[in-house]
Amino acid sequence: MKNHQTPPVQSFLLSLPISIVSCPSCSSEFDQPCETLNAIIQCPNCNRQLIYIDGFLHHYRRRPDIFIDSVHPLPIAPGFTMGGEISVISNELQVITFDASYNRPPEVFFLSKDGEALRDLLLENHYIAAVSISSESFILLSRTLDRELDYLPPRIRWMAVGEIGEHEKPVWINILQNAADLILKSEDRAAFVMLQIALDFYYDAVLGQLKLGSRDVKTASRRWKMSDRRAKIRLLENYFGRFPRNVTNKLVDLAEMRNRVVHGKIEHPKAHILSAKDAFNVIIEAIVTTNDLKYAYFKRENITIDNENDD
Numbered sequence: 001m002k003n004h005q006t007p008p009v010q011s012f013l014l015s016l017p018i019s020i021v022s023c024p025s026c027s028s029e030f031d032q033p034c035e036t037l038n039a040i041i042q043c044p045n046c047n048r049q050l051i052y053i054d055g056f057l058h059h060y061r062r063r064p065d066i067f068i069d070s071v072h073p074l075p076i077a078p079g080f081t082m083g084g085e086i087s088v089i090s091n092e093l094q095v096i097t098f099d100a101s102y103n104r105p106p107e108v109f110f111l112s113k114d115g116e117a118l119r120d121l122l123l124e125n126h127y128i129a130a131v132s133i134s135s136e137s138f139i140l141l142s143r144t145l146d147r148e149l150d151y152l153p154p155r156i157r158w159m160a161v162g163e164i165g166e167h168e169k170p171v172w173i174n175i176l177q178n179a180a181d182l183i184l185k186s187e188d189r190a191a192f193v194m195l196q197i198a199l200d201f202y203y204d205a206v207l208g209q210l211k212l213g214s215r216d217v218k219t220a221s222r223r224w225k226m227s228d229r230r231a232k233i234r235l236l237e238n239y240f241g242r243f244p245r246n247v248t249n250k251l252v253d254l255a256e257m258r259n260r261v262v263h264g265k266i267e268h269p270k271a272h273i274l275s276a277k278d279a280f281n282v283i284i285e286a287i288v289t290t291n292d293l294k295y296a297y298f299k300r301e302n303i304t305i306d307n308e309n310d311d
């Protein structure tokens with residue numbers, strides 16, 4: 001097998017930004033290209049302000065598993081999908097170059113005849129897979145199963161999904177992305193830890209939007225004789241109102257699972273068993289629910305968003 005360096009034939013090339021958002025105040029959907037994740041944008045329907053990333057996550061609030069889908073996960077930050085069609089050169093390695101450079105290696109898929117996205121393809125007398133996926137390219141591996149058979153080299157469609165461009169990001173988004181990567185690699189133990197950290201940083205960011213810092217959290221945790229994490233939730237509830245019980249209960253289950261997975265400690269034997277994927281969905285639900293309460297509070301108090309200190 002030799003490395004085939006000439007550009008492959010591409011009869012179509014799609015390139016599509018994933019840039020749809022939903023307004024947390026009125027739930028209307030609109031398309032808005034992302035400049036930075038912290039950008040404050042305006043809903044064209046209700047004219048309320050929102051932070052870009054809040055609108056992006058709100059859009060996927062009913063399908064949080066889409067970020068950790070083992071077949072075609074979407075990037076947690078707005079991303080790009082691109083793809084093309086190529087003639088396979090049997091039993092050679094073909095370098096497929098992307099149209100642009102992804103921030104890190106994207107997820108690469110092939111489309112079956114039925115339009116299903118698959119990690120590898122088993123066609124009549126051909127096996128096809130992507131190897132050595134980098135930010136700029138991947139290598140298409142093709143093997144004929146029986147070289148004696150007559151065959152027509154197939155034409156196949158591929159697609160890549162990932163992030164493009166430098167977006168200024170809140171820290172909690174970076175950590176959440178790391179957690180999603182760990183779940184996709186089945187590294188559940190590390191994922192549980194990472195998810196809890198992501199939620200802590202998210203709460204810090206929202207407290208920052210309310211002009212509350214770590215000193216306020218310390219004072220509150222001493223006053224209320226509770227952990228910093230519980231004090232953060234209590235502080236937010238003082239502004240936004242009580243978090244829905246079903247979400248709080250899931251967070252308790254999640255803390256229990258994290259302690260079991262990390263320390264082997266069982267404190268609440270009746271807690272629901274959560275997989276790392278369940279835990280991810282709980283975290284997204286907690287974030288989106290908190291955001292809904294936050295935007296309802298801003299609306300009630302007629303507060304304009306000042307996102308300067310959000311990180």
Ligand SMILES: [Zn+2]
Nearest residue numbers: 023026043046
């Ligand atoms: Zn709106």
